[in-house]
Amino acid sequence: MADESTKATPQEASSAEAPRHPYASVPANVARGVPNPASARLSWTDGERTIDYVSTAAHLDVRDDSGRLEGKMFSLSYVAVDGEGQADAARPVTFAYNGGPGSASVPINFGGIGPRRVETDGTSHLAASARTTDNPHTLLKDSDLVFLDALGTGWSVVADGCDPATAFSVDGDADAFARAIMDWLEKNHRWSSPIYLFGESYGTFRNAVLMRLLGERSVKVTGVVMLSAIWDWVQTLPGEDLYYLGMMPTYAAAAQFFGRAGAGVDPDEWFDRAMDFAEDVLAPALLRGDRLGAERERDVARQLSEFVGLPAGFLARRHLRVGLTEFRRRLLCDEGRVCGRLDMRFCSDEPSPMQESLDWLGGEDAADDAVEASWTNAFRAFCSDELGYEGPSVYLGQNWEHVGHTWVWQHEVPGTGEKVGAPNVAGDVALAMRRNPTMKLAIIGGRYDAATTFWNVRHDLSCQFLSPALQERVTWLRYGCGHMAYVDEPTLAAMDRDIHGFYERA
Structure with missing residues (x-):
């Protein structure tokens, strides 16, 4: 499922190792078992505009400060190129993901903002014959895109010798994403690009910690999009x-x-x-x-x-x-x-x-x-048929049982002096914005979302008492949709317009 665990009761840390991913036994010093990267040059069009882009399926290294491999994070990127196949470093790059904990990034990619999208049919269940077409509302129009699967989900793996509890935790997860993002920026020579984070559901919980953590590691974040946000686990x-x-x-x-x-x-x-x-x-x-x-x-x-x-x-x-x-x-x-x-x-x-x-x-x-299987099928067909990526037969789109059930919720919101098992990371959001007052924040919610309710996030941020100047950096967007806003095509069109304005905003 896209975000199975949200609104579930937090679980205590578990010392038992979670069952292995199909190729979780990757030795810490080699990449055996991880498929080779695969790329293809493709083209997107909405009938009026065309964008050539290179899509790449690959794994990013997650290494600690000593260089020890902690995991391999799967990424599917879409980078716009010119006629000579060159990327534009002045374009923003957006790192996007779903939540869970235990969910991979396929829904927000093939359901929402990627250049390819499965066509939906209102609130009807999709048939096996559901079409995948160029997405007229893709965020690729405004930014290059990198979709990341959290360790233990999708095709991402924890390295041998690393305790899964390190990655399957509030702090370990944010740390892994920070290291993977820096690995992508380094390998793709994109340190000069405006950097955006786009998270959904627990991905917004991750965003809250990550936007602060990246700042502490001298990675300047330009903007953060919080789709279907949840910050206070007490609720x-x-x-x-x-x-x-x-x-x-x-x-x-x-x-x-x-x-x-x-x-x-x-x-x-x-x-x-x-x-x-x-x-x-x-x-x-x-x-x-x-x-x-x-x-x-x-x-x-x-x-x-x-x-x-x-x-x-x-x-x-x-x-x-x-x-x-x-x-x-x-x-x-x-x-x-x-x-x-x-x-x-x-x-x-x-x-x-x-x-x-x-x-x-x-x-x-x-x-x-109604939608999950169709998205995963479209993703698998794209990777195999268009990129030639030879992924394992099992793709863990939802691994709540082995990731979410062992999740370590302990987290210290900076300045509080205490780790708690049901943290309110709105404090991380506020601190990141106070430290980087040029950063902008978009918060998106739906009236029919019962997994991450809109009232709560409004309440959470209001209790941070941001200055008027920082409050002006926050864009609130509420639509007639549910948790996965992009399922609803009228909402997707409206979100496209509003997010375009958000990216253009200085």
Whole structure:
């Protein structure tokens, strides 16, 4: 899946070594088992403009300061070239990735901003015959692109002799990406290029640490794009009221989409009303707990019911707190359907009565089932047929079981003096921006994203108290889409225009 773990309960560090990748047994001093790089010169067009580019599939070295190999990170790059096949070092270069932890970068590439894209069909499941075409909304128009697979995902590997817990952690993951990015910049002679980071979901958590870490290593970052952001891991913990507050506007958006609430109201206006209700009415009610009183609780439940489409009595019995899995099952239960998680507009038939495991249902998602396999198939065909890249038969597009389950969440936000197991990396974002006030930040979210809810990231950054000058460096973009914004073609077109403006901005 694209981002299976987001909103899951953080796991403690594990001393057990994760099962091996198909070629994880690469000796630390040789590249045996890693395929040779492969490149091809190709052309992109939208019918009006043409860009010649070189695409390369290759592995980047992740080495520690002593030169010891820690892993090989798979990259798929697209670099625009002139008539003589030369790249332009003045063009930006964007390093892009998905999240998880445990997800490879195929979705954001062949689903979203790469030069090739699988055509989608609204909220319908794609057939095996789904077409891959030149992407009219590719970010290649504004920047060269390098898509990176985190160690332990895709075709990226941890070297023999290296503890996977080093790479499968908040700090180790960011460190590995920093080293791979520097390896690519060095090998491709692009140190003078404007450098951008483009992360989705946990990729935004990674971005937060990485944008600070690269600055500390004298790598100047020009801009950072946060798509479907999550920064405060506390909001994922059981019983946290920040979780319920963040979910409420997204529940309201889903209820309106399915005709259970908000009739006749503009969807953006409805979402804004829900955001205001979450802060002005629901937050004080949750804060008071059983001191709220039964009468006031019933009144708030009645108002909440009008937003989210569930019965007021049920909401009062749950003390105004409804988890995502329960909401997904209840909203359309009279139709025998379950709505999605990554994008609540997608639906599937309800499971069998014997399938009562909430953990299992939490991982079942029509929004992911509809598109994921088609993206991976397109990626594999591109690497094999057009680049001649001989990758292993197994590509770990989603390796949450072996990566996310062993993830080490301990992280010290600089200046706090303490490592915690559920960090709020909004502090890393703010510190990176204060240190580099020329850097710009774009934050993109969707109304129907129940994996990384929009209210939470607005709340997280507002609590960093950035100066007015730094706040002007932040671009907020909210669309009528889910977690993977690019699935929705109207959103992709709008995002194309807005991101073009972001890249042009000084």
